[in-house]
Amino acid sequence: MNNSKNLVEMKNIHMCFGKVVALKNVDFKVGENEIVGLIGDNGAGKSTLIKILSGVFPPTSGEMYIRGKKISNRGYSVRKAHEYEIETVYQEKALGEKQSLWRNIFIGRQISNFFGFINVKKEKEETERIMKELIGFRGVGVSADSRVGKLSGGERQGIAIGRAMYFNANLIILDEPTAALSTKEVTKVLNFIRKIKESGRSCIYITHHISDTYSVSDRFVFIDRGEIIGEYRKNEISMEELTEKLLMVSARDSGKGDN
Ligand SMILES: Nc1ncnc2c1ncn2[C@@H]1O[C@H](COP(=O)(O)OP(=O)(O)OP(=O)(O)O)[C@@H](O)[C@H]1O
Ligand SMILES: [Mg+2]
Numbered sequence: 001m002n003n004s005k006n007l008v009e010m011k012n013i014h015m016c017f018g019k020v021v022a023l024k025n026v027d028f029k030v031g032e033n034e035i036v037g038l039i040g041d042n043g044a045g046k047s048t049l050i051k052i053l054s055g056v057f058p059p060t061s062g063e064m065y066i067r068g069k070k071i072s073n074r075g076y077s078v079r080k081a082h083e084y085e086i087e088t089v090y091q092e093k094a095l096g097e098k099q100s101l102w103r104n105i106f107i108g109r110q111i112s113n114f115f116g117f118i119n120v121k122k123e124k125e126e127t128e129r130i131m132k133e134l135i136g137f138r139g140v141g142v143s144a145d146s147r148v149g150k151l152s153g154g155e156r157q158g159i160a161i162g163r164a165m166y167f168n169a170n171l172i173i174l175d176e177p178t179a180a181l182s183t184k185e186v187t188k189v190l191n192f193i194r195k196i197k198e199s200g201r202s203c204i205y206i207t208h209h210i211s212d213t214y215s216v217s218d219r220f221v222f223i224d225r226g227e228i229i230g231e232y233r234k235n236e237i238s239m240e241e242l243t244e245k246l247l248m249v250s251a252r253d254s255g256k257g258d259n
Contacts, residue, residue: 006065007032007171007202008053008086013062015048015226022048023059023226030171035193035203037213040223041250046206049223050173053204054088055081087169089160089177101151102127102144105163126166134199135162135192153181154188161192165199172196173204178212190216210246214239224249 006029015023023045030036040046052059058073065071066084081087096104106123113119127144131137135158148156157177164172174193178186193216196203207213213220214234220242222230230245237245 005031007034007067009065010049010053010059011063011065013049013052013064014060015045015052016060021226023052026062026223026226026228028053028221028228030202030204031218033197033200033202034219035197035205035217037210037217037220038204038206038223039208039210039213039220039246041208043225044223045226046223047175050088050175050204050206053081054078054086054173082167082169085168085170086173087164087167087171088173088175089157089164090175097147097149099148100145101131101142101148101159104148104159105130105166109167130162130166131159134165135159135195137162152185152188154178154185154192157181157189158192161196165196165201169201171202171204173206175206176208177205178207178209186212210239210242214242222246222249 009027009029011027013023013026013028014021026045026049028049038046038049051057053064055076055078058076062073063070064073064076066086071080071084096107099107102120102124105127106118111119111122111126113122124144131142131144137155137158142151142155148159151159157174161172161174177189181189190212193203193205197216205213205217210220218234220230220232220234220237221228222245229249232242
């Protein structure tokens with residue numbers, strides 16, 4: 001009954017935080033090897049939607065399917081989401097500043113040797129491989145031993161994305177990965193997203209900015225005050241038209257606020 005080509009499908013999702021209705025009647029899906037740009041203003045419900053999908057909390061009501069299989073809302077969790085190969089990179093706490101890259105990558109998922117000790121050598125080698133092969137890192141002077149604090153904002157996102165890819169995520173969710181970045185750093189993150197696509201994986205890319213997401217996304221989903229208000233494939237809409245749609249939504253909102 002459900003289209004098995006969809007990696008995930010959320011149906012009729014409602015989410016209330018006390019009296020605040022954060023999501024209403026939301027239908028949202030991501031296909032195999034599809035990059036979806038999830039676009040909306042502050043407070044639209046973007047993070048709430050992907051937190052439900054990532055297993056942070058269950059929806060108030062609604063259904064979720066992963067590869068066509070219905071998921072129990074109550075039994076779902078971040079750990080379960082990982083088992084289903086869904087991983088989320090949150091901007092704020094993606095990485096620990098003072099630690100080396102290899103420690104960051106293997107934190108909570110250590111490679112142990114026969115005696116149960118952490119296999120540091122192997123973890124460093126794998127970190128180098130993630131940087132070179134999975135995300136095509138070109139930063140000069142960055143090695144497995146480098147401290148995270150030394151990396152630029154875009155590079156940090158790259159490490160977090162590479163980590164998710166290494167641990168077999170098939171759907172990588174990025175919650176505003178470019179919010180605090182300069183144009184040059186945004187370009188880096190977009191290249192990491194292209195790596196996600198090239199490797200056959202899927203991605204949800206949350207942003208306020210259409211200009212960032214347009215080049216890398218296959219489809220765009222607009223969310224406004226908890227409701228999906230538009231969905232477009234890239235071949236159906238130009239960047240200018242998409243930008244205009246977003247402006248219309250913002251204008252409508254500010255019009256309401258003013259009167
Ligand atoms: N844990 C929570 N408790 C109470 N209300 C919440 C909670 N999380 C989100 N909300 C409310 O739900 C609505 C949607 O918030 P959400 O964080 O999903 O928006 P967003 O689209 O991610 O916004 P932003 O672009 O600012 O990150 C907002 O009104 C917010 O205040
Ligand atoms: Mg958010």
